[in-house]
Amino acid sequence: MSGEAHAIGHHGELIQGVFEDDEGYLHRGLVTLPLHNLRSTVHFVLDDSKNLTVEPPDRAKALRSAHLALAQLGHPAAGGHLSVRSDIPIGHGYGSSTADVVASIRAVAAALGTRLPPSSISRLAVAAETAADATGFETEALLFAQREGEVLEHFGGSLPPFILLGFKADGSSIINTLDLPPARYDLEEIQQFRVLRGMLARAVQHQDPHLLGRAATLSACISQRHFPKPGFDLVTDIADRHEALGLQVAHSGTLYGLLLDAQSSSVAQSVRAISTELENAGFQDIGAFPINGAGGFHVR
Amino acid sequence: MSVEVDFFRALERPRLAGLGPNIVAAAFPLMKLMPARFILDQAEKSGELEPGARIIETTSGTFGMAIALLAAARSYRLTLVTATTLIDAPYKSRLERLGANVVVLKDEKGDGTQAGRLAYLRQSMEDEPGTFWTHQYDNPGNWLSYARLAELFVRAMGQIDWLVGCIGTGGSLCGTGTFLRQLYPHLKIAAVDTHHSVLFGHPVGKRMLRGLGNSVIPANVRHHLVDEVHWVGAYAAYHFAHALLRHHGIFMGPTSGAAGLVGSWIARVHPAATVAVIMPDEGFRHADTVYNERWLASLPGWPCEAVQEPETLSVIAPREEWEWTRFEWGRAQLADVNKPSYGTD
Numbered sequence: 187m188s189g190e191a192h193a194i195g196h197h198g199e200l201i202q203g204v205f206e207d208d209e210g211y212l213h214r215g216l217v218t219l220p221l222h223n224l225r226s227t228v229h230f231v232l233d234d235s236k237n238l239t240v241e242p243p244d245r246a247k248a249l250r251s252a253h254l255a256l257a258q259l260g261h262p263a264a265g266g267h268l269s270v271r272s273d274i275p276i277g278h279g280y281g282s283s284t285a286d287v288v289a290s291i292r293a294v295a296a297a298l299g300t301r302l303p304p305s306s307i308s309r310l311a312v313a314a315e316t317a318a319d320a321t322g323f324e325t326e327a328l329l330f331a332q333r334e335g336e337v338l339e340h341f342g343g344s345l346p347p348f349i350l351l352g353f354k355a356d357g358s359s360i361i362n363t364l365d366l367p368p369a370r371y372d373l374e375e376i377q378q379f380r381v382l383r384g385m386l387a388r389a390v391q392h393q394d395p396h397l398l399g400r401a402a403t404l405s406a407c408i409s410q411r412h413f414p415k416p417g418f419d420l421v422t423d424i425a426d427r428h429e430a431l432g433l434q435v436a437h438s439g440t441l442y443g444l445l446l447d448a449q450s451s452s453v454a455q456s457v458r459a460i461s462t463e464l465e466n467a468g469f470q471d472i473g474a475f476p477i478n479g480a481g482g483f484h485v486r
Numbered sequence: 487m488s489v490e491v492d493f494f495r496a497l498e499r500p501r502l503a504g505l506g507p508n509i510v511a512a513a514f515p516l517m518k519l520m521p522a523r524f525i526l527d528q529a530e531k532s533g534e535l536e537p538g539a540r541i542i543e544t545t546s547g548t549f550g551m552a553i554a555l556l557a558a559a560r561s562y563r564l565t566l567v568t569a570t571t572l573i574d575a576p577y578k579s580r581l582e583r584l585g586a587n588v589v590v591l592k593d594e595k596g597d598g599t600q601a602g603r604l605a606y607l608r609q610s611m612e613d614e615p616g617t618f619w620t621h622q623y624d625n626p627g628n629w630l631s632y633a634r635l636a637e638l639f640v641r642a643m644g645q646i647d648w649l650v651g652c653i654g655t656g657g658s659l660c661g662t663g664t665f666l667r668q669l670y671p672h673l674k675i676a677a678v679d680t681h682h683s684v685l686f687g688h689p690v691g692k693r694m695l696r697g698l699g700n701s702v703i704p705a706n707v708r709h710h711l712v713d714e715v716h717w718v719g720a721y722a723a724y725h726f727a728h729a730l731l732r733h734h735g736i737f738m739g740p741t742s743g744a745a746g747l748v749g750s751w752i753a754r755v756h757p758a759a760t761v762a763v764i765m766p767d768e769g770f771r772h773a774d775t776v777y778n779e780r781w782l783a784s785l786p787g788w789p790c791e792a793v794q795e796p797e798t799l800s801v802i803a804p805r806e807e808w809e810w811t812r813f814e815w816g817r818a819q820l821a822d823v824n825k826p827s828y829g830t831d
Contacts, residue, residue, distance in 0.1 A: 209491050373528075373626075377633035381665045384637035388644045397644055400669050 188231040189296025193288035193321050195224035195274040196281040197352055197443050197475070198436025200345070200398065201386060201405035203379035204371050205329060205338050212376070213331040214368060215338050217386055218281065219345070219434060219443065220325045223475055226272035226285035230293035235265035245270045251287040251314035255294040255302070258310060268293070278354060279439015284319040287311045291322075308335040325478065327390045329383060339383065341390035347480035348395040348431060349446040349453055353464050353472040355416045356440055369412035378408070399432025399445040406435045413437065417469065424463055428456050442469075448480030494523050494556060500635070500765070502642050503736055509753035509761040510643055511746060512635060513736055517766040518622075521657050522552035524631030525620050526560070535618040540565060542610055543620045544603040546573040546581075546588070547697055548767050549655075553620060554584040565610060565617075567603045569593035572696075577771070596692060600702050622655050623704030629661030636665035639762045646670055648756065650749040651764035652698050652741045653677045653685055656707030658764050663711045666762075674713045674759075677815070678741075678748050680723075681804035686715045686815065687823055688804045694720035695807075697767070698741045703820070712815045716796055718744035719807035721785075724776050725792035726750075727769065731777075737769040740776050747810070751795055 202216040230252065238256075240249040248270050256264050268290055274282040291310050295302045302310075307322035312335030320330035320337075329339040371379075382401045389397035403425070410418050415435060421442055425433045431445040444460065446453050457474045464472050490496040498519035500512035514520075529535035541557050543550060546568035557564040564586045571593040581588050591606060593599045611617045622628050635658070639646055649666055651659035663675045682691030683699020686709070690701050695718070700707075720740065727743030730736040738746075742765035749763035775781045782788050787808060796812035802823070805811055815823065 380633045384640040
């Protein structure tokens with residue numbers, strides 16, 4: 187028996203911080219920016235070997251998640267082979283490892299002729315890699331507690347459409363998410379996160395990319411105090427001068443993203459002008475992506 | 487709809503009322519529950535407030551009521567220090583019914599004897615170590631707690647151009663304003679004060695509109711956040727409180743009337759802007775006064791016309807209780823603003 191499944195990557199987070207649950211307890215949480223263009227595909231074949239193997243062999247988290255998924259589905263001793271093919275770059279905050287893990291869990295379920303709901307996938311993903319993104323929920327916008335795999339708030343839809351211009355400060359530095367010490371936010375920041383969460387909810391409910399951009403920018407500024415990224419001031423200056431809707435970052439990676447107004451008639455010119463500036467300033471891997479149907483835009 | 491873990495979390499939430507096409511008011515049953523709960527929660531977490539300890543504060547206003555409700559529910563002892571001029575018998579007995587020890591100091595000068603109340607408080611803390619002073623004037627927990635209000639406004643309104651609110655300790659307006667302005671840098675903030683309050687440069691005097699303004703300047707008042715100041719007299723505030731009830735079914739205290747008056751005018755003058763107004767407490771406490779015709783008729787100069795717009799001042803000075811004035815504060819510090827000469831006494 188075999189199964190194949192895929193999972194998408196993301197472009198870091200729109201907001202990340204500490205948030206209250208319904209009982210008043212604080213959790214680390216985030217809202218990811220899903221990216222359809224990047225995906226991990228996993229093919230899984232069940233066999234009688236009682237051994238579980240993975241290709242490429244360094245995908246230990248994918249292997250662990252397959253074990254967990256088999257156990258969850260009642261086949262703890264089953265053997266088989268996972269082959270992982272991914273076009274998601276590793277170590278920049280694109281969520282490559284969660285995508286591998288989620289695609290593996292889905293492939294295992296498919297091989298057993300079943301499907302798991304996003305909530306189960308997320309909990310298995312956290313069990314496999316300590317902290318996971320909300321990749322199991324695809325493009326549903328939600329506030330996700332990445333260390334527990336629990337949803338703190340469903341925003342009730344997808345993110346509003348916009349053009350994302352993504353780039354990296356330094357293409358060579360690779361970050362293992364779990365090596366970063368968690369940020370120690372102060373009380374004012376924790377209170378500000380409340381307001382950011384409210385703004386995300388409003389942006390999704392009213393499909394307002396302007397509010398989304400504002401919330402992302404403030405979250406990026408708070409992140410900068412804890413995990414400084416090179417070139418931050420330069421990027422905020424470019425965002426201001428070109429009237430970007432906002433700026434987002436991969437809080438545990440090297441990615442930057444500028445949110446641009448897809449409704450603006452000059453968005454294509456803005457993308458070209460900003461890209462040239464970024465290139466001249468030494469930023470790398472510059473690319474534009476239409477998000478959630480911000481269509482009609484040609485990716486150069 | 488889910489049940490809150492703690493009823494106070496529900497009770498501290500305002501109801502939102504659209505007073506017009508571009509103005510939303512947050513009408514609180516008892517706004518001070520928001521900072522009171524936050525301050526107690528933080529003090530419990532840090533260990534500063536131990537189970538069964540005594541809490542002390544120098545207030546007889548709505549913060550006192552909020553702390554009294556919380557202290558009773560959470561089994562703390564409570565001392566509230568007030569003055570003869572600041573508290574009436576029914577309010578005192580409501581606080582005492584909740585288990586509070588209400589200490590009423592003599593106030594011969596009629597200025598609320600802030601210094602006398604503080605001296606009493608400090609002595610009590612010395613006499614009973616482990617006593618926790620909520621310190622609403624200077625405790626950063628006061629303004630920090632209002633992130634919850636900022637969140638509610640953001641969820642309900644999206645875009646916010648003006649924030650209008652009363653100022654007494656500075657917690658609600660400066661707290662909400664601090665959080666909102668980080669997201670809306672262009673946000674304008676209008677502070678609603680009353681005649682004879684020292685907060686924005688009036689000489690100290692007897693304030694007829696209780697619960698608004700102050701006779702001292704708390705650290706939580708951040709003058710540099712404020713774009714314009716409105717001084718609303720007691721009668722102007724009463725008129726608008728009556729109007730809120732008649733036109734919207736909103737039964738609030740007179741300080742809420744003052745905030746509504748200013749907010750509605752700003753919304754009228756700036757029809758393209760969206761205005762958020764903070765209304766701090768309900769009208770029940772004022773049923774026998776502000777909402778009682780006989781009590782109103784006993785006031786000197788009442789009835790009077792309801793004033794429709796503020797007079798813009800060039801020199802800051804108090805006026806009569808029916809009057810409403812305004813000053814372009816321009817995010818200044820208190821010391822920067824050109825104050826009038828008050829004379830020598």
